[in-house]
Amino acid sequence: xxxxxxxxxxxxxxxxxxxxxxxxxxxxxxxxxxxxxxxxxxxxxxxxxxxxxxxxxxxxxxxxxxxxxxxxxxxxxxxxxxxxxxxxxxxxxxxxxxxx
Numbered sequence: 001x002x003x004x005x006x007x008x009x010x011x012x013x014x015x016x017x018x019x020x021x022x023x024x025x026x027x028x029x030x031x032x033x034x035x036x037x038x039x040x041x042x043x044x045x046x047x048x049x050x051x052x053x054x055x056x057x058x059x060x061x062x063x064x065x066x067x068x069x070x071x072x073x074x075x076x077x078x079x080x081x082x083x084x085x086x087x088x089x090x091x092x093x094x095x096x097x098x099x100x
Contacts, residue, residue: 011045014067024070030054034069041070 005013024030024041031038032054039054042062047053051064 008049011050014045023072024052024067029057029073030065030070031073032063032065032069033071034065035063037063038073039063039065 028041039056042055043053051066053062054065055062
């Protein structure tokens with residue numbers, strides 16, 4: 001044996017390292033940079049013997065993703081400022097009797 005690791009061994013070792021770090025695990029929200037999509041981790045390499053599997057948050061078709069392409073997704077990162085996020089649809093309506 002030459003001491004080289006097979007691709008399967010590298011996947012297994014990466015999965016073990018990820019499990020030790022706690023991310024990603026089933027149920028975590030992740031951004032897949034390869035396809036620029038966000039999904040919920042539904043299967044881990046130890047489940048499938050291959051890549052991670054993600055599913056859109058609202059349901060839909062699963063897709064396979066490499067660990068190197070996954071990043072934690074911050075649910076609060078929607079591109080809105082605090083003022084925009086607090087604004088109700090249609091904006092605020094003035095109350096009667098208040099100065100404008």
